[in-house]
Amino acid sequence: MNILEIDTVSLDEKTKELVIIDQTKLPNDIELIRISDKETLYNAIKLLQVRGAPAIGVAAAIGMYAIASRLEVDDISDFKSEYKRISDYINSSRPTAVNLSWALNRMYDTIADISSDVNSLKEILHNEACKIRDEDIAVCEKLGEYGLSLIKDGDGILTHCNAGQLATVRYGTALAPIHLGLRKGMHFKVFTDETRPLLQGARLSAFEMCSAGADTTVICDNMASSVMKNGWVNAVFVGADRIAANGDVANKIGTSGVAVLAKYYNIPFYVVAPTSTIDMNCPDGKHIKIEQRNEDEVTSMWYKKRMAPEGVKVFNPAFDVTENSLVTAIITEKGIIKKPSEIF
Amino acid sequence: MNILEIDTVSLDEKTKELVIIDQTKLPNDIELIRISDKETLYNAIKLLQVRGAPAIGVAAAIGMYAIASRLEVDDISDFKSEYKRISDYINSSRPTAVNLSWALNRMYDTIADISSDVNSLKEILHNEACKIRDEDIAVCEKLGEYGLSLIKDGDGILTHCNAGQLATVRYGTALAPIHLGLRKGMHFKVFTDETRPLLQGARLSAFEMCSAGADTTVICDNMASSVMKNGWVNAVFVGADRIAANGDVANKIGTSGVAVLAKYYNIPFYVVAPTSTIDMNCPDGKHIKIEQRNEDEVTSMWYKKRMAPEGVKVFNPAFDVTENSLVTAIITEKGIIKKPSEIF
Numbered sequence: 001m002n003i004l005e006i007d008t009v010s011l012d013e014k015t016k017e018l019v020i021i022d023q024t025k026l027p028n029d030i031e032l033i034r035i036s037d038k039e040t041l042y043n044a045i046k047l048l049q050v051r052g053a054p055a056i057g058v059a060a061a062i063g064m065y066a067i068a069s070r071l072e073v074d075d076i077s078d079f080k081s082e083y084k085r086i087s088d089y090i091n092s093s094r095p096t097a098v099n100l101s102w103a104l105n106r107m108y109d110t111i112a113d114i115s116s117d118v119n120s121l122k123e124i125l126h127n128e129a130c131k132i133r134d135e136d137i138a139v140c141e142k143l144g145e146y147g148l149s150l151i152k153d154g155d156g157i158l159t160h161c162n163a164g165q166l167a168t169v170r171y172g173t174a175l176a177p178i179h180l181g182l183r184k185g186m187h188f189k190v191f192t193d194e195t196r197p198l199l200q201g202a203r204l205s206a207f208e209m210c211s212a213g214a215d216t217t218v219i220c221d222n223m224a225s226s227v228m229k230n231g232w233v234n235a236v237f238v239g240a241d242r243i244a245a246n247g248d249v250a251n252k253i254g255t256s257g258v259a260v261l262a263k264y265y266n267i268p269f270y271v272v273a274p275t276s277t278i279d280m281n282c283p284d285g286k287h288i289k290i291e292q293r294n295e296d297e298v299t300s301m302w303y304k305k306r307m308a309p310e311g312v313k314v315f316n317p318a319f320d321v322t323e324n325s326l327v328t329a330i331i332t333e334k335g336i337i338k339k340p341s342e343i344f
Numbered sequence: 345m346n347i348l349e350i351d352t353v354s355l356d357e358k359t360k361e362l363v364i365i366d367q368t369k370l371p372n373d374i375e376l377i378r379i380s381d382k383e384t385l386y387n388a389i390k391l392l393q394v395r396g397a398p399a400i401g402v403a404a405a406i407g408m409y410a411i412a413s414r415l416e417v418d419d420i421s422d423f424k425s426e427y428k429r430i431s432d433y434i435n436s437s438r439p440t441a442v443n444l445s446w447a448l449n450r451m452y453d454t455i456a457d458i459s460s461d462v463n464s465l466k467e468i469l470h471n472e473a474c475k476i477r478d479e480d481i482a483v484c485e486k487l488g489e490y491g492l493s494l495i496k497d498g499d500g501i502l503t504h505c506n507a508g509q510l511a512t513v514r515y516g517t518a519l520a521p522i523h524l525g526l527r528k529g530m531h532f533k534v535f536t537d538e539t540r541p542l543l544q545g546a547r548l549s550a551f552e553m554c555s556a557g558a559d560t561t562v563i564c565d566n567m568a569s570s571v572m573k574n575g576w577v578n579a580v581f582v583g584a585d586r587i588a589a590n591g592d593v594a595n596k597i598g599t600s601g602v603a604v605l606a607k608y609y610n611i612p613f614y615v616v617a618p619t620s621t622i623d624m625n626c627p628d629g630k631h632i633k634i635e636q637r638n639e640d641e642v643t644s645m646w647y648k649k650r651m652a653p654e655g656v657k658v659f660n661p662a663f664d665v666t667e668n669s670l671v672t673a674i675i676t677e678k679g680i681i682k683k684p685s686e687i688f
Contacts (some may be wrong), residue, residue: 256573
């Protein structure tokens with residue numbers, strides 16, 4: 001099974017189930033999980049079985065359809081209340097990525113004012129979930145095209161975390177330009193920050209890039225300065241979990257540091273994200289809520305043996321904020337926003 | 345057993361053995377290794393059972409005495425040749441830290457021109473090894489005093505790798521000011537970069553700092569930008585494996601990135617090292633040989649389960665070079681060298 005031939009999240013039309021790749025098992029095993037109840041969907045998001053901002057949004061939409069299709073409620077008001085209650089529960093799984101609430105709100109808004117029968121509501125939810133999924137695919141194709149226009153054959157690219165196919169339905173955001181270029185026969189030298197603590201760079205990005213045939217090197221996050229200084233990096237591509245109205249960008253922890261380094265070494269730092277990532281209700285980076293996660297992720301390695309002293313404190317923010325002044329351009333499906341700090 | 349009450353490297357006068365703490369077992373177990381033959385000494389250095397530039401130098405000196413004391417050779421020339429052969433072998437264990445060759449050369453130089461009997465040579469080697477050890481302790485005490493003059497009670501300090509007691513005989517280099525301040529009743533908030541791939545920050549520095557009673561927080565290396573941005577860091581203290589004649593500093597991989605961040609956030613970046621770390625034969629950072637280590641250290645976690653895809657490339661330099669312009673000051677036992685880029 002080639003990981004690139006499986007959509008990260010999909011809808012099984014026959015069984016009306018959300019189907020996701022279990023990303024906690026990568027890169028060693030490719031396993032799928034079928035979801036149709038709220039606890040499994042909540043946990044799938046919280047425990048990072050599905051992760052990556054766009055993928056979380058699409059999974060939430062398809063998942064809510066799968067759950068809704070099984071609600072045995074005849075009264076429309078009761079159906080909407082129950083649906084909303086479950087939707088709010090799913091929304092509480094993780095706070096930082098805007099895509100989760102965006103997708104859930106969009107799904108609920110399609111039925112909120114409809115006065116019909118429950119089966120019609122289920123049909124509307126089905127169609128909206130499919131639309132959200134299809135739009136994600138189309139958006140990522142555009143991100144690939146715009147992003148590819150900024151790099152050339154043979155370039156060295158540094159990435160952080162995983163904003164590739166595994167973070168979306170298909171194609172990816174930050175990795176979309178690379179995937180597209182590779183499919184056109186271009187060559188790139190890709191450096192994937194392993195991205196502690198959960199190693200999405202080593203486990204997911206390196207896996208995707210190797211599967212796509214790219215010349216891929218895994219590095220520890222602290223080696224970014226060395227590879228940049230050695231002149232091996234022509235561009236940095238990262239994704240985003242939320243972009244504030246002023247262009248400040250929240251992304252996986254460590255992105256901020258990569259941006260500072262890129263500025264220092266005069267390397268373009270590109271943020272690749274759908275316009276749905278931009279939250280106009282959020283004025284700047286200080287207002288983006290940063291998820292704090294369990295310290296075990298830092299203190300215990302992949303197989304749960306502790307490697308830090310008992311009793312030591314741990315700081316484990318899952319994200320950080322890169323100020324707009326460090327962002328060379330934001331690539332969206334509608335075009336490239338250059339020097340966001342001067343525009344927003 | 346409190347780790348702070350055991351010298352990292354020492355000489356057992358009775359048995360004429362080098363005794364070291366096995367740092368690969370920390371922080372979970374405190375175990376000692378007794379060394380008196382060249383293969384064990386070579387491996388102890390190569391496999392990081394003893395590590396930290398000053399500790400490596402002292403271990404090499406004491407270890408060579410332990411080995412020499414057992415050489416059953418009567419002829420002086422033969423003894424010196426055999427000694428030199430073994431010394432060169434030990435010198436080949438790791439290339440980057442200047443302290444190894446410095447200590448080995450110093451030991452050999454004390455007997456090179458002596459025309460006496462072998463027992464006298466062994467006595468000279470014994471005394472020189474003890475001198476090297478004692479000087480290391482005295483030097484670290486001075487580093488502590490000078491370094492402490494640059495920080496105040498309540499400060500937040502960020503460290504990288506381990507340049508503490510475990511990197512020297514006693515007291516440490518970069519951590520010496522903190523240890524000294526704590527012993528005087530001061531309080532510091534210490535952030536230890538875990539320092540991938542081998543986690544000297546999480547396993548060793550955090551262990552030392554917790555044992556010393558400091559308010560200690562382990563962070564992933566990529567979180568340094570966040571803690572600095574949050575205003576939690578008043579100063580950065582790091583050690584050094586080699587300082588070039590122009591003030592460029594080679595230290596554990598990732599130090600360069602920390603220095604760039606410190607500059608960006610206007611935080612003083614202090615390098616704490618004995619003058620013996622300065623290599624006047626090395627004109628600048630480009631001439632410092634950077635040790636490359638096995639990729640397993642990156643791809644397999646602490647308990648050897650692979651977490652990066654098979655076949656992926658890995659970059660695993662053990663050190664990087666921080667240019668002199670990013671160094672606020674170099675603290676040595678002879679005083680503080682401010683703005684090395686303007687002096688050298």
